[in-house]
Amino acid sequence: MTPAAPLLEVRDLSVAIGDVPVVDAVDFSIRPGETLALVGESGCGKSLAARAIMGLLPPVARRRAGTIALDGRDIARLDETAIGRLRGDAMSMIFQEPVASLDPLMTVGAQIIEALRAHRRASRSEAVTTALAMLQEVGIADGARRMAQYPFELSGGMCQRVMIAIALICRPRLLIADEPTTALDVTIQAQILALLKRLRAETGTGLLLITHDMGVVADMADRMCVMYAGRIVEEGDVFALFRQQHHPYTKLLLRSLPPLDGERGRRLSTIDGMVPDLHSWPSGCRFNPRCPIADDTCRRERPPLAEIGASARRAACWHQDRLAEIEAR
Amino acid sequence: MTERSATTAPLLGVTDLEVHFHPRAGLWRRPAGAVRAVDGISFTVRAAETFALVGESGCGKSTTGYAVLGMIRPTAGRVDFLGADLTRLDRVALRHAQRDMQIIFQDPFSSLDPKMQIGMSIGEPLRARGILTGAALARRVVELLDLVGLRAEHARRYPHEFSGGQRQRIVIARALALQPKLIVCDEPVSALDVSIRSQILNLLMRLQRELGIAYLFISHDLAVVRHVSDRVAVMYLGHIVEEAPTERLFAAPAHPYTQALLSAILLPDPAAQRARRAIILQGDLPSPAAPPSGCVFRTRCAMAQGLCAEQKPALRELASGHRVACHFV
Numbered sequence: 115m116t117p118a119a120p121l122l123e124v125r126d127l128s129v130a131i132g133d134v135p136v137v138d139a140v141d142f143s144i145r146p147g148e149t150l151a152l153v154g155e156s157g158c159g160k161s162l163a164a165r166a167i168m169g170l171l172p173p174v175a176r177r178r179a180g181t182i183a184l185d186g187r188d189i190a191r192l193d194e195t196a197i198g199r200l201r202g203d204a205m206s207m208i209f210q211e212p213v214a215s216l217d218p219l220m221t222v223g224a225q226i227i228e229a230l231r232a233h234r235r236a237s238r239s240e241a242v243t244t245a246l247a248m249l250q251e252v253g254i255a256d257g258a259r260r261m262a263q264y265p266f267e268l269s270g271g272m273c274q275r276v277m278i279a280i281a282l283i284c285r286p287r288l289l290i291a292d293e294p295t296t297a298l299d300v301t302i303q304a305q306i307l308a309l310l311k312r313l314r315a316e317t318g319t320g321l322l323l324i325t326h327d328m329g330v331v332a333d334m335a336d337r338m339c340v341m342y343a344g345r346i347v348e349e350g351d352v353f354a355l356f357r358q359q360h361h362p363y364t365k366l367l368l369r370s371l372p373p374l375d376g377e378r379g380r381r382l383s384t385i386d387g388m389v390p391d392l393h394s395w396p397s398g399c400r401f402n403p404r405c406p407i408a409d410d411t412c413r414r415e416r417p418p419l420a421e422i423g424a425s426a427r428r429a430a431c432w433h434q435d436r437l438a439e440i441e442a443r
Numbered sequence: 444m445t446e447r448s449a450t451t452a453p454l455l456g457v458t459d460l461e462v463h464f465h466p467r468a469g470l471w472r473r474p475a476g477a478v479r480a481v482d483g484i485s486f487t488v489r490a491a492e493t494f495a496l497v498g499e500s501g502c503g504k505s506t507t508g509y510a511v512l513g514m515i516r517p518t519a520g521r522v523d524f525l526g527a528d529l530t531r532l533d534r535v536a537l538r539h540a541q542r543d544m545q546i547i548f549q550d551p552f553s554s555l556d557p558k559m560q561i562g563m564s565i566g567e568p569l570r571a572r573g574i575l576t577g578a579a580l581a582r583r584v585v586e587l588l589d590l591v592g593l594r595a596e597h598a599r600r601y602p603h604e605f606s607g608g609q610r611q612r613i614v615i616a617r618a619l620a621l622q623p624k625l626i627v628c629d630e631p632v633s634a635l636d637v638s639i640r641s642q643i644l645n646l647l648m649r650l651q652r653e654l655g656i657a658y659l660f661i662s663h664d665l666a667v668v669r670h671v672s673d674r675v676a677v678m679y680l681g682h683i684v685e686e687a688p689t690e691r692l693f694a695a696p697a698h699p700y701t702q703a704l705l706s707a708i709l710l711p712d713p714a715a716q717r718a719r720r721a722i723i724l725q726g727d728l729p730s731p732a733a734p735p736s737g738c739v740f741r742t743r744c745a746m747a748q749g750l751c752a753e754q755k756p757a758l759r760e761l762a763s764g765h766r767v768a769c770h771f772v
Contacts, residue, residue, distance in 0.1 A: 327709070
């Protein structure tokens, strides 16, 4: 596979809330048409990293450093007007709470048409035609009826389809999906993931998928970055990374999941301790208080996110050669 | 969690349970149609076993749990617990019976009084019933803390000083105070970080082994349910559509809804996951205020025929302990 020029390239991104670097020197990139999963638990910084790309950081958070290149152009330093021209056009985002993310006082049709006309010259009737076609694409058959409805009249799954229609109406090169199915029921999640896969294949949109769910990653992603306490601790091809992990956190996290084919009722592997509070992040490697192989180096020095051999794998651990010591505990 | 012989007398017997809500709508608060949250379900829970109720939002699984505990008065049906029908008891007798049953909620944050030291919270059920006071109460609180993996000095701290996982341990300690025979676990790990879930699941499994508690385990997470449960009932729109021993349900699901639900589980393994095919159900869950005639699942079922709209399928036994409600199985 020849590596295409990256669609999105994030370098050394840091976001702070007050003095706390909640996203701490994070690097990742997405090629056109590729799906990258940013995986981690609550508070690891994955959502803030995504919002920084969109220029949608909450008021308490500030980008401290880093470049964000979309199709080779640094967008990190654009003012609100300039980034507003990209948002909803070259890049779009969908959120966990589809009902809350839509404007409750506007009909579905008005919201889709507004998203289109913010970036494209279209007459009212052209916009309606485009919106109806888009609703068809996201699997809403009775589009004309739905266009006249308000979000509260729709189910959560239907609202997420509408969000996806709004996000894709201008054919963005990059779609950011922040926990797109977490609030949905299992059978509705299956519908939405199937829809995202089909649209991704049809449009070639690059997808940045923010999730805590390893099942969603396994189903959807080409590559993944695992985040812990503001940093990427491991990165790689999804198949390779699920087969073999190079960071103790990833290894322990995957082992702690209840298996679907193993012995029932057996004691599950655990990770000691708790996810650290962002006001008391440990020095050195931030996973060190929970890590069974941590030593003084880990407590003192931050491990670099280093390439592993010639592969496209990276991991931030001082003791990658000792990962076999982590046995089921 | 452990296999029990089918001859053990049930601890809990639920028979033809119905819970209908009568919301009032509009300016004059006219009674709207009844919401059939639980619409005639029967099951048993044996001592020291885990019986799971699974299903999507609105299926009635949590309402069933609340009705079992006497927190909601059922519209019809029996709840037999330790030899008495709880639905026929007066307040005093019900409160006495409730000593032996407890509940653990999804959200450990709202389950604890923020202004109360956690030792006080844990001892509250014993104090309120006048069972223990003074030094004996304090000793029992320390025992309970130890049982759930917390330390004696934690007793004087407040809920905000604990992480989500620790708070769930505190809630479990409080539930154990009266030595219940049955605990209703309502999504006990859904609000917790992934790296913490296995700790709490291990704790619940250990407590069952050591104390012989039965769990009515309510969850939408099928991998968790498979790991901890002995038997599983699948609910859809207020009905049990299938019930079976856990191994059998996951190996040979018979009802089309169960098949779709299980096929939508995302395996945390890309090779295995991408070799699977989810059965994508069309449409959304119907409203429990206007359930379909006949079989409640027929509007989303690929196998549905005329008969399904006319006649409600009875729950009938396919094999020992395996019951299914479908005309075409």
